[in-house]
Amino acid sequence: MSRITESFNNLKSQGRKALIPYVTAGDPEPKVTVPLMHALVESGADIIELGVPFSDPMADGPVIQLACERALLHGTRLIDVLDMVAEFRQTNQTTPVVLMGYLNPIEVMGYAAFADKAKAVGLDGVLTVDLPPEEAHEFNRLMKASDIDVIYLLAPTTEPARVEKICAAGSGYVYYVSVKGVTGSASLDVAEVAEKLNIIRQHTDMPVGVGFGIRDDASARAISEVADGVIVGSVLVNKVAELAGNQALIPEAVAAITASMRQAMDK
Amino acid sequence: MPTKEDLAIAKQMPDAGGHFGQFGGRYVSETLMAALQQLEQTYEKLWRDPQFQAEFDRDLAHYVGRPSPLYHAERLSRELGGAQIYLKREDLNHTGAHKVNNTIGQALLAKFTGKPRVSAETGAGQHGVASATVAARLGLECTVYMGEEDIRRQALNVYRMKLLGAEVVSVKSGTRTLKDAMNEAMRDWVTNVDNTFYIIGTAAGPHPYPKLVRDFQSIIGREARQQCLTQTGKLPDVLIACVGGGSNAIGLFHPFIEDADVRMVGVEAGGYGIETGQHAAPLSAGSRPGVLHGNRTSLMSDEGGQVIGTHSVSAGLDYPGVGPEHAYLKEIGRAEYTAINDDEALHAFRHLTLTEGIMPALESSHAVAEAMKMAPTMDKDQIIVVNLSGRGDKDIHTVAEIDGINF
Numbered sequence: 001m002s003r004i005t006e007s008f009n010n011l012k013s014q015g016r017k018a019l020i021p022y023v024t025a026g027d028p029e030p031k032v033t034v035p036l037m038h039a040l041v042e043s044g045a046d047i048i049e050l051g052v053p054f055s056d057p058m059a060d061g062p063v064i065q066l067a068c069e070r071a072l073l074h075g076t077r078l079i080d081v082l083d084m085v086a087e088f089r090q091t092n093q094t095t096p097v098v099l100m101g102y103l104n105p106i107e108v109m110g111y112a113a114f115a116d117k118a119k120a121v122g123l124d125g126v127l128t129v130d131l132p133p134e135e136a137h138e139f140n141r142l143m144k145a146s147d148i149d150v151i152y153l154l155a156p157t158t159e160p161a162r163v164e165k166i167c168a169a170g171s172g173y174v175y176y177v178s179v180k181g182v183t184g185s186a187s188l189d190v191a192e193v194a195e196k197l198n199i200i201r202q203h204t205d206m207p208v209g210v211g212f213g214i215r216d217d218a219s220a221r222a223i224s225e226v227a228d229g230v231i232v233g234s235v236l237v238n239k240v241a242e243l244a245g246n247q248a249l250i251p252e253a254v255a256a257i258t259a260s261m262r263q264a265m266d267k
Numbered sequence: 268m269p270t271k272e273d274l275a276i277a278k279q280m281p282d283a284g285g286h287f288g289q290f291g292g293r294y295v296s297e298t299l300m301a302a303l304q305q306l307e308q309t310y311e312k313l314w315r316d317p318q319f320q321a322e323f324d325r326d327l328a329h330y331v332g333r334p335s336p337l338y339h340a341e342r343l344s345r346e347l348g349g350a351q352i353y354l355k356r357e358d359l360n361h362t363g364a365h366k367v368n369n370t371i372g373q374a375l376l377a378k379f380t381g382k383p384r385v386s387a388e389t390g391a392g393q394h395g396v397a398s399a400t401v402a403a404r405l406g407l408e409c410t411v412y413m414g415e416e417d418i419r420r421q422a423l424n425v426y427r428m429k430l431l432g433a434e435v436v437s438v439k440s441g442t443r444t445l446k447d448a449m450n451e452a453m454r455d456w457v458t459n460v461d462n463t464f465y466i467i468g469t470a471a472g473p474h475p476y477p478k479l480v481r482d483f484q485s486i487i488g489r490e491a492r493q494q495c496l497t498q499t500g501k502l503p504d505v506l507i508a509c510v511g512g513g514s515n516a517i518g519l520f521h522p523f524i525e526d527a528d529v530r531m532v533g534v535e536a537g538g539y540g541i542e543t544g545q546h547a548a549p550l551s552a553g554s555r556p557g558v559l560h561g562n563r564t565s566l567m568s569d570e571g572g573q574v575i576g577t578h579s580v581s582a583g584l585d586y587p588g589v590g591p592e593h594a595y596l597k598e599i600g601r602a603e604y605t606a607i608n609d610d611e612a613l614h615a616f617r618h619l620t621l622t623e624g625i626m627p628a629l630e631s632s633h634a635v636a637e638a639m640k641m642a643p644t645m646d647k648d649q650i651i652v653v654n655l656s657g658r659g660d661k662d663i664h665t666v667a668e669i670d671g672i673n674f
């Protein structure tokens with residue numbers, strides 16, 4: 001069983017939901033990321049989504065665009081992000097880590113080389129925003145062979161028939177994008193999300209994480225009532241940006257946000 | 268050399284998934300998948316619909332002013348002393364470039380799908396102007412994304428778009444050019460997918476865009492083929508077109524794909540020179556395959572997969588990728604790609620203006636420059652057709668600046 005599946009199973013038996021923070025690797029500097037990951041785990045994160053910086057983050061709003069720019073300023077490449085996962089694994093063997101990003105860095109590294117390295121560093125999953133299952137046959141095969149879960153997005157615009165196809169291609173969990181828009185955009189409508197999750201659950205037994213538009217304790221709690229996982233990104237990345245000039249404070253300050261969400265979710 | 272069978276296959280590309288061999292496809296975030304599937308269905312239905320075809324043809328004739336002439340540049344040809352150069356005068360189209368062929372087609376699709384708003388990205392501003400133009404005509408709301416750097420160097424077109432009622436959004440991220448405008452246009456589309464038709468400006472992007480843009484632009488090659496036969500009694504020996512994303516080039520090339528004796532030469536922007544790394548010529552530089560803006564193609568990206576900043580004097584060619592069909596035509600050996608540097612393009616701009624009284628766009632000047640290189644190496648009875656994709660009015664500011672003249 002993959003570390004991701006195990007994590008969701010454990011949570012389920014405790015009657016809790018997964019808190020899944022997203023941070024961009026290397027933002028604002030590479031040395032911040034691993035301590036930040038540990039701090040997130042201590043604050044109650046169950047799975048960590050680590051963003052791979054990309055020059056053209058087409059699905060992201062300004063907050064994560066700027067995070068990518070900061071990270072790239074210090075030359076954080078995919079290979080460096082994988083090294084960060086290895087460093088994180090030296091002291092944490094239980095918390096799943098998922099890379100989230102765009103295809104081109106993986107394309108250039110080569111699917112096979114990426115799969116090998118990902119397995120070697122102890123990565124658990126990969127979510128490639130611009131790689132729909134239709135284009136992912138070879139990618140899926142190689143990831144599966146390396147025991148890496150491939151996580152796919154579902155959108156408000158995804159037709160029910162397609163939900164089934166996407167869920168069949170993926171593993172670990174599926175990521176429901178709660179709003180039409182880029183990361184960090186409009187706030188979500190919980191009732192609408194709940195309705196969509198009902199449809200999704202008719203097509204899969206996999207856990208469903210919900211992201212985009214979760215910005216505070218209240219929205220985290222509301223989503224935790226309907227989803228299996230709560231994915232939160234831009235508010236955390238915003239805090240990183242605020243403290244870019246005072247990096248020592250970043251892990252604690254960001255973890256304070258997730259700790260508070262954790263509490264709200266567990267109430 | 269590709270065989271007759273290879274060419275027959277090439278002519279039928281893309282496959283059902285939008286692939287041209289290993290290139291093309293549909294690499295987008297899930298939110299856009301439904302819209303692209305819908306667009307594909309709408310397009311496949313309408314493109315075969317005689318009524319749609321009739322409306323498209325009527326607009327091209329009476330609104331755009333087609334057919335555009337195929338003009339024998341006799342003085343230029345005589346001076347160069349070799350092949351006869353013919354110019355396909357897309358510069359004479361309404362709005363001044365080939366871009367309008369495509370926006371007319373996509374606006375018709377928008378009309379049939381009932382979307383009240385269109386969006387577009389633009390580099391040189393020609394596609395933005397052509398989009399704003401069709402939007403004005405159909406009473407659609409129009410937003411155009413343009414890099415801050417391009418807004419500066421194509422100020423005239425920015426004002427034209429505003430006069431046409433479009434909102435021009437300045438894109439300040441990344442390299443502040445066409446690539447970043449395209450990112451922003453995709454973000455807009457993800458956000459407004461329910462009410463917006465995204466009018467892509469070149470034969471790139473996710474399937475079905477490369478195909479439908481090619482089909483709309485293929486009027487260029489169909490006309491040129493017939494005009495050349497009528498005027499000279501034979502097919503051209505060489506076709507030359509500049510390649511940004513590749514829409515004017517594929518429009519000229521596609522109807523000739525199975526004419527194996529007709530050479531096709533795509534001209535990319537060599538910028539300061541391929542060897543300097545400061546260019547926008549992925550095919551000429553041999554860039555590896557990559558994925559950007561929804562398709563797999565030859566892409567300028569570094570060892571880590573980050574897209575590299577480009578340079579060209581011409582905003583419309585200043586793009587790190589290329590339409591997937593060109594990457595494919597290069598791979599199978601059907602088309603050749605080469606690069607022309609900024610200074611060569613500027614020279615051609617002046618030279619065509621002085622010898623023929625035709626002022627080409629800086630983009631098109633790249634194709635003219637290549638023809639000027641090639642013609643003297645050919646026989647006098649050979650024929651080169653150059654796609655004069657647009658007129659140079661929009662670039663007078665840039666050229667004047669280089670001359671140290673400030674208006």
Ligand SMILES: Cc1ncc(COP(=O)(O)O)c(C=O)c1O
Pocket residue numbers: 364365366390391392393394468469470509510511512513514515516582583584628630631656657658
């Ligand atoms: C006159 C002209 N020619 C060529 C191009 C390049 O585009 P494409 O390669 O799609 O023809 C542009 C783009 O702005 C243009 O304005």
